[in-house]
Amino acid sequence: MKNLLEGIEDVLLLGPGPSCVPQEVYDALSCKTLGHLDPYFMTIMDGIREMLKQVLKTENALTVPMSGTGSAGMEACFVNLIEPGDKVLILINGVFGMRMSDVAARLGANVDILEFAWGTPVLPEAVEKKIRENAYRIVAVVHAETSTGVMNPVAEIGKLFKGSGTLYLVDTVTSLGGIDVRMDDWGIDALYSGTQKCLSCPPGLAPLSFSERAVAKLNGRKTKVPNWYLDLSLIANYWGAKRVYHHTAPVNMLYGLYQALALLLEEGLEKAFQRHRKNHLALVGGLKELGMEMLVEEPWRLPMLNTVLIPADVDELSIRKRLRSEFRIEIGAGLGPLAGKIWRIGLMGHSSRQESVSRLLAALKILLPTT
Amino acid sequence: MKNLLEGIEDVLLLGPGPSCVPQEVYDALSCKTLGHLDPYFMTIMDGIREMLKQVLKTENALTVPMSGTGSAGMEACFVNLIEPGDKVLILINGVFGMRMSDVAARLGANVDILEFAWGTPVLPEAVEKKIRENAYRIVAVVHAETSTGVMNPVAEIGKLFKGSGTLYLVDTVTSLGGIDVRMDDWGIDALYSGTQKCLSCPPGLAPLSFSERAVAKLNGRKTKVPNWYLDLSLIANYWGAKRVYHHTAPVNMLYGLYQALALLLEEGLEKAFQRHRKNHLALVGGLKELGMEMLVEEPWRLPMLNTVLIPADVDELSIRKRLRSEFRIEIGAGLGPLAGKIWRIGLMGHSSRQESVSRLLAALKILLPTT
Numbered sequence: 001m002k003n004l005l006e007g008i009e010d011v012l013l014l015g016p017g018p019s020c021v022p023q024e025v026y027d028a029l030s031c032k033t034l035g036h037l038d039p040y041f042m043t044i045m046d047g048i049r050e051m052l053k054q055v056l057k058t059e060n061a062l063t064v065p066m067s068g069t070g071s072a073g074m075e076a077c078f079v080n081l082i083e084p085g086d087k088v089l090i091l092i093n094g095v096f097g098m099r100m101s102d103v104a105a106r107l108g109a110n111v112d113i114l115e116f117a118w119g120t121p122v123l124p125e126a127v128e129k130k131i132r133e134n135a136y137r138i139v140a141v142v143h144a145e146t147s148t149g150v151m152n153p154v155a156e157i158g159k160l161f162k163g164s165g166t167l168y169l170v171d172t173v174t175s176l177g178g179i180d181v182r183m184d185d186w187g188i189d190a191l192y193s194g195t196q197k198c199l200s201c202p203p204g205l206a207p208l209s210f211s212e213r214a215v216a217k218l219n220g221r222k223t224k225v226p227n228w229y230l231d232l233s234l235i236a237n238y239w240g241a242k243r244v245y246h247h248t249a250p251v252n253m254l255y256g257l258y259q260a261l262a263l264l265l266e267e268g269l270e271k272a273f274q275r276h277r278k279n280h281l282a283l284v285g286g287l288k289e290l291g292m293e294m295l296v297e298e299p300w301r302l303p304m305l306n307t308v309l310i311p312a313d314v315d316e317l318s319i320r321k322r323l324r325s326e327f328r329i330e331i332g333a334g335l336g337p338l339a340g341k342i343w344r345i346g347l348m349g350h351s352s353r354q355e356s357v358s359r360l361l362a363a364l365k366i367l368l369p370t371t
Numbered sequence: 372m373k374n375l376l377e378g379i380e381d382v383l384l385l386g387p388g389p390s391c392v393p394q395e396v397y398d399a400l401s402c403k404t405l406g407h408l409d410p411y412f413m414t415i416m417d418g419i420r421e422m423l424k425q426v427l428k429t430e431n432a433l434t435v436p437m438s439g440t441g442s443a444g445m446e447a448c449f450v451n452l453i454e455p456g457d458k459v460l461i462l463i464n465g466v467f468g469m470r471m472s473d474v475a476a477r478l479g480a481n482v483d484i485l486e487f488a489w490g491t492p493v494l495p496e497a498v499e500k501k502i503r504e505n506a507y508r509i510v511a512v513v514h515a516e517t518s519t520g521v522m523n524p525v526a527e528i529g530k531l532f533k534g535s536g537t538l539y540l541v542d543t544v545t546s547l548g549g550i551d552v553r554m555d556d557w558g559i560d561a562l563y564s565g566t567q568k569c570l571s572c573p574p575g576l577a578p579l580s581f582s583e584r585a586v587a588k589l590n591g592r593k594t595k596v597p598n599w600y601l602d603l604s605l606i607a608n609y610w611g612a613k614r615v616y617h618h619t620a621p622v623n624m625l626y627g628l629y630q631a632l633a634l635l636l637e638e639g640l641e642k643a644f645q646r647h648r649k650n651h652l653a654l655v656g657g658l659k660e661l662g663m664e665m666l667v668e669e670p671w672r673l674p675m676l677n678t679v680l681i682p683a684d685v686d687e688l689s690i691r692k693r694l695r696s697e698f699r700i701e702i703g704a705g706l707g708p709l710a711g712k713i714w715r716i717g718l719m720g721h722s723s724r725q726e727s728v729s730r731l732l733a734a735l736k737i738l739l740p741t742t
Contacts, residue, residue: 003633004415005626010403017619021404029623030397032381033389033573035701044375067575068439068600071618075600103599196619202404204438204575204621227598228474229439229446245706247442248388248567250575252400253624255376262374330406335616 011324012351014360015332016146016305017174018196018203019348025201028259029252036249044258045239045249051261052207055176055269056191058183063209064239065257066192066230067250070173073192073206074103076230077169078140080210080218081190084108086137089130091122091157095147095335096171100140107226112136118148118337119307121300124156131160137217138167138190144175146197147335149296149307149344151179158187167214173197176207177264177349178276178304189214195253198276198304200349201260204253208232264349276303279352283345286361290368295342304352306345307338311368316340319367327363382695383722385731386703387517387676388545389567389574390719396572399630400623407620415629416610416620422632423578426547426640427562429554434580435610436628437563437601438621441544444563444577445474447601448540449511451581451589452561455479457508460501462493462528466518466706467542471511478597483507489519489708490678492671495527502531508588509538509561515546517568518706520667520678520715522550529558538585544568547578548635548720549647549675560585566624569647569675571720572631575624579603635720647674650723654716657732661739666713675723677716678709682739687711690738698734 013020034041052063066076078100082088088109090101093116105111114130116122122141131139139161143154154170161168167189172181177198183191189211196203210218210232218225218232225231229247237244264272280303284294287308295307310316316333320343323329332344347356384391405412423434437447449471453459459480461472464487476482485501487493493512502510510532514525525541532539538560543552548569554562560582567574581589581603589596589603596602600618608615635643651674655665658679666678681687687704691714694700703715718727 001633001636003630004411004418005399005402005630007411008402008405008415008626009411011405011409013404013406015406015408018404018406018622026401026403028376030401031376031379032397033384033392033567034379034382035384035386035389036574037386038382038695038701040375040378040380044379047375068443069618069621072439072600075598079598099599106595106597106599108597194619196404202621202623203407203619204624224477226477226479227446227450228470228477229443247440248565248574250440250573250624251389252573252627253575253621255379256623259374259376262372265372324409330409 009328012329012356012359014346014351014356015330016344016346017194017348019200019346019351021200021202022263022350024263025256025259028255031252031255033251036251037243037245041251042243044254048254048258048261049239051265054265055261056181056183056209057185058209060183060209060211062215062232062236064235065254066206066208067247068206069203070192070194070206072230073194073208074100074171076206076208076232077190077192078103078107079227079230080225080232081138081167081214082107082109083221083223085110087112087134089114089136089139091127091139091141092116093120093122093148093150093152094118094142094145096142096145100171119150119295121150122152122157124153124160127157128160131166136166138169140169142171143181144179144302144305146174146305148338149302149305150300151302155186161187167217174305177272179273183209195257195260198349199260199264201256204250205257276347276352279347279354279357280306282354282357283347286357290364304346304348306347307342308345309342313369316343322367323363329360329363380699383700383727383730385717385722385727386701387715387717388565388719390571390717390722392571392573393634393721395634396627396630399626402623402626404622407622408614408616412622413614415625419625419629419632420610422636425636426632427552427554427580428556429580431554431580431582433586433603433607435606436625437577437579438618439577440574441563441565441577443601444565444579445471445542447577447579447603448561448563449474449478450598450601451596451603452509452538452585453478453480454592454594456481458483458505460485460507460510462498462510462512463487464491464493464519464521465489465513465516467513467516471542490521490666492521493523493528495524495531498528499531502537507537509540511540513542514552515550515673515676517545517676519709520673520676521671522673526557532558538588545676548643550644554580566628566631569720570631570635572627575621576628647718647723650718650725650728651677653725653728654718657728661735675717675719677718678713679716680713684740687714693738694734700731700734
């Protein structure tokens with residue numbers, strides 16, 4: 001039988017994730033597997049946790065990579081914190097806010113939503129009004145809305161919950177490693193992310209962190225977490241000093257994350273943010289020269305996820321297919337109401353390079369109809 | 372900062388999993404990452420599904436690797452099938468049966484358990500009596516109980532549910548690839564496994580398969596699956612013809628699974644089972660020569676997970692530590708009531724080799740006190 005792996009091409013990944021992976025991370029993935037209770041593997045786990053705390057700018061003891069992709073991180077945050085009937089407010093301006101609301105409702109939360117037009121940010125003043133009218137146990141928002149390319153004002157929203165009993169839950173799947181994330185300074189109580197965006201590691205793990213307030217809510221539950229696999233009270237005992245076996249950790253994926261975090265910290269967070277910003281500006285400038293406009297107003301544009309309006313005369317699917325087949329470049333389609341209207345161009349982590357921008361622009365110049 | 376990955380040793384993994392990984396699978400893990408909606412990646416997904424069906428001996432259309440470790444497979448089977456109040460019977464003779472009962476109870480099932488002494492198998496006649504007294508929506512059992520080394524009579528138990536409305540759920544985490552698993556012939560409706568045992572792939576994925584009856588129960592639910600991440604009605608649309616985006620699949624881990632399944636089918640399932648049996652017999656013979664006895668009676672012994680009684684004069688922890696530090700061999704400790712009483716010696720997948728047996732026996736000969 002033909003081995004399909006031999007046919008895998010080296011594709012420039014400029015979609016909404018996964019992003020390109022540096023060779024060092026590929027090498028890490030194929031280090032020899034150790035047991036999940038091996039003493040040396042424990043030192044690697046400790047290293048991952050310490051680096052994650054640096055990247056998240058948090059002192060939270062409960063900082064772990066969950067054994068699933070970014071959406072498992074979302075599921076984990078909600079399933080550990082929600083008890084049936086809890087009042088939860090979800091701020092929605094794209095697919096991932098909607099997903100949060102679906103996840104929370106399935107878990108028996110009493111969900112309110114506050115919606116904003118796709119392509120525009122969440123407005124803190126609207127949130128302030130809403131929380132004056134109702135007391136919420138949890139308010140949740142997406143930092144970088146991958147479906148629209150909008151950056152939400154996570155720091156400003158966080159200020160609204162100071163001194164209240166509300167837990168603040170933030171999705172940083174696409175933002176982490178590409179723009180600043182300050183978990184402690186911004187008053188975030190529960191945060192999850194993914195490895196396959198600006199951390200430049202293949203998909204498979206979801207970094208997660210809980211503040212002391214979030215841990216108190218978890219420990220004060222009247223009922224067991226209705227999800228054994230993602231129960232953080234058990235997982236904390238494996239990642240903590242006790243090292244109690246819970247499930248068999250995804251050892252090789254954790255090697256990859258270790259290496260990816262080490263590379264990011266070696267470059268330096270600020271330098272990585274600047275790199276994302278610089279390549280974003282170059283892309284936006286180049287797209288403008290090709291006569292294309294961005295979906296999102298300048299102040300709210302994400303540097304790592306660029307949403308560009310597709311000109312009326314363009315067959316978007318045909319161009320995406322040709323980018324992949326003729327130029328070995330992947331870009332992303334629009335989702336939901338934005339399907340057919342935008343492309344999503346990721347410049348995330350190792351994909352955020354000058355040559356990514358120039359290769360894509362050169363290809364688009366050839367493929368787009370001349371006017 | 373020191374890169375801890377450089378210090379990873381090549382350990383002979385003879386614990387209860389993960390097992391040793393062939394070089395081809397390591398190479399597969401580090402193939403270039405493709406997008407999770409990439410057309411070529413879709414062909415790899417199709418290849419994985421077809422090979423999984425062969426290994427499971429099933430025609431089930433809903434046969435997929437879940438994006439989590441083996442325990443995520445357990446969680447997925449129960450969360451998709453259980454609706455609150457459903458009567459569920461769990462057959463327990465070790466840690467993993469107990470875990471099933473915990474998982475099911477958290478999901479609101481009305482759980483009955485039927486217990487058997489650890490180290491002995493589930494008795495079909497006792498199950499038959501129990502199901503005559505009560506009607507169950509689901510009966511669940513572990514094929515290869517990794518905590519005790521016992522093989523449960525899964526085929527015989529399955530016959531009891533023929534023509535009934537009971538769904539039969541089986542854990543094949545440790546058995547798959549090492550002993551025969553015949554999903555369709557044995558009337559199994561829901562099955563999950565793990566990659567890090569006899570499939571010789573690092574931990575991180577959970578093969579899962581649902582019969583048409585199980586799919587009917589899923590589709591007939593009155594409420595949404597209370598776990599978005601593991602909702603098989605959504606995941607089926609990603610793995611099926613529609614290719615609807617659900618979550619970002621763990622692309623590189625799936626490359627590893629593809630390669631691991633290809634290697635297993637290349638060897639041939641029957642040959643793999645014979646290899647496991649042969650090396651098991653060699654190990655048992657060698658342990659006997661060293662004066663050690665097995666926990667489990669001969670007919671119920673698992674070939675891939677060997678539980679041996681620790682002689683009274685032996686400091687078990689010290690020997691396990693020396694095996695790891697001086698001989699680079701990992702073996703497993705006992706769990707629960709068997710802690711300190713047994714070792715668990717895995718000969719799973721790529722670890723089931725003649726040289727594994729001889730290297731371990733030679734080391735034990737040096738380390739065990741002479742009488």
